Amino acid sequence: MRAICLYMHVHQPFRVRPYTIFDASEDHDYFSNPESQADNHQIMRKVAEKSYLPTNAALMELIKRHPQFKLSLSLSGTVLEQMQLWAPEALESFKELVATGRVEIVAETYHHSLAFFYDREEFERQVKLHAKTILHHFGVKPRVFRNTELSYNNELAHWADKAGYKAIITEGWEPVLGWRSPNYVYRPAFTKQIRLLMKNYQLSDDVAFRFSNRAWSGWPLTAEKYVGWLNDLDADQTNVNLFMDYETFGEHQWAETGIYDFLKHMTDLFLSSKGNTFMTLSEAAKKIKPSDYIDVPQTITWADTERDLSAWVGNSMQRQAINSMYQLSDEVLATRDAGLIEDWRRLQASDHFYYMCTKWFNDGDIHAYFSPYSSPYDAFIYFMNALRDVKYRVAASQGKL
């Protein structure tokens, strides 16, 4: 028997508008920019129409057609907030999917942050906040954990095990796997109960990044070709973990590329072979026996050629920005000003640091593609100005001004 574990990540950050030092202490709204195409509201409307609604319709069609079709989703707290504000019909369609009982919701930090590596207490608060929000919208309690950007190490696995999660996920990165294949269930080193599922990045990225790339030798990617690759895998490989950004469908790969037809035909064709099925992450963790344990003392992620945190904290601007922000932790929380605390948490989204990446020469293009700013320096300047205003508000609430 072989299962596809399809997992997709849904997220939008609150992008910082071009916020100058002349705004700091005058205007505390960092996130709305109604004049611009890059306004968070505009982007949410666009993504809901291009991606969320058509993709959910396609997924619902597959759920109705195939009793074996299942998937797992993670939705950040910030994307849920934005849908609630600006695309309630998209939020409804996610709720309908979850209500079928065949879509598992995965836990993460509410604010899509890297807090685990900087401030453990803040991290736990954000995970709790996220769980509460998921329960509110979907009436479920997540049993699988994903950390922002699939960042992972032994310590995180240990934490997730103690917190009672059944599984945790990360990148299937060769330096970690060695000779082993990602197409099995593993057990993280130094843990008792929890299971580890690792992304098959070849087969995932064929869809997520290369699907419409005419320069790729696999182009055009047909359902027949792709299912052929899946069926050709060693017979004892139990699970193929296809992990990707949800926005792959309709946003990164436009509907015109044929991505939806591919998704449907691929599923039909894959399920037409006996023994092939789909599983949610927790189902795979429960049903499939772990084949080995995986030791990851260093931190890995699913991004860039290095698969480490360098896309977010690799240069000195990024480190300055993130350290300055987490240094404010105690003071911001002590204000008990909900608006201020929320603004500070929105600034924790890993996206802000990703926009500051200066790795132009190999992965730079993909960073540029996903950035609302014309350069990483602009990203740094607007972010730091917003952080200055946060400091100003902290000082004001302490009666120092």
Add this chain to the structure above:
Amino acid sequence: MLISKVEMKSLMLGWELPPYNSGGLGVACYYLCQAMAERNIEIDFIVPYLENHGVDFMKVVSAMPVSSEITRRAGGIYDSRKWTEEMPIDADVMPGNLHQQRAHLTAFTKHYVTRNKVDVIHAHEWLTFEAGVAAKKLTGKPLIAHVHATEFDRSGELYGNPLVHEIEETALSVADRIIAVSQLTKDLIAKHYGIPAEKIEVIHNGLTPAQLHATGDAASYQYLRAMKHLGYKVVVNVGRLTAQKGLRYLLEAAALVVEKNPKTLFLLVGSGEIRDELITRSAELGIAENIIFTGFLRGTAWRDAFAIGDLFVMPSVSEPFGLTALESLALGTPVLLSRTCGVAEVARNTLKVNFWDTRAMADNILMVLDEPALHHELLVNGQHDIAGMAWLQAAERCAEIYETSARMRGVMV
């Protein structure tokens, strides 16, 4: 790749060479020619004045027996009468105003090509374009028009001089090939002069490491060093004080910067016709103490101006290339450019703002001065951008253009 063993002789028509230059044009010509000479191209370079440049890699020919100082002043826009009419000098050596100087250059060039064999005519800037067209008519040799700036660039936000537009338009139409110093300039030539884009090649200026040796101690600026010791930061611009360079906007931004951070000094290196206006404006804005005008500099004082800076700002309304931005990076100072600078095509890791957006300009300046991490990343990545930019590559491209043009032969006009 066209590599020919045939030696070519180029007749270059220029307006200035260092150390008798007033700006980047002379510098670009000098290093381009030096690199072309290494590529075995023989060059006769005609300038409108008489000076010893100490150049051994080409033959510098003087079109008029007048010093560069007098030529430049007589050719100036504002007080040229003093130099053309009131100077107690011999009628023989009167350089005339700018139009007369161009006529001199054209006559001399025509005379020169009847006595000297050349394979290609390479004219830099509109001032030499009439001479270039005349030489092409006489010899039938290909004319390469090298555009370092157009009248649209020089006139800032105004339309410019219609006579100059006409000279440019004629020469650009007649020229066999056009070299533009940036894509920005190529697009402008195609759009405003109706020239087919295929005729225009982009050759970015280069950077010769040997021309730059940062001393690191900025010895020429003891006062600024002392101020930096007291916590002051220095913002630098090096360029002519003309409308095109956008310094009016820099002053408005400076006022915003000083309001937030009074310990900021602005060092403006250069001379030009709007100097008095800039001085007046900085007083009106109440920031005269923070603005330092050095006048025109060369040598160590020029070089150290870059090195003393915490940030180099090029706020140009129009800047076809902007060699000083490369020089600044090479000398260890990161760069803020206006979006209308051609050099941004090669120096990607720079801050960019619209020249008129003085708030954004001030905001960027303040952040660089305040955040060492931003300064560091801009510098390290900016230096990476320019690491491979040798003049030899520019010379190589010019040589290719010579060879294809010579083979196709210019059509007689």
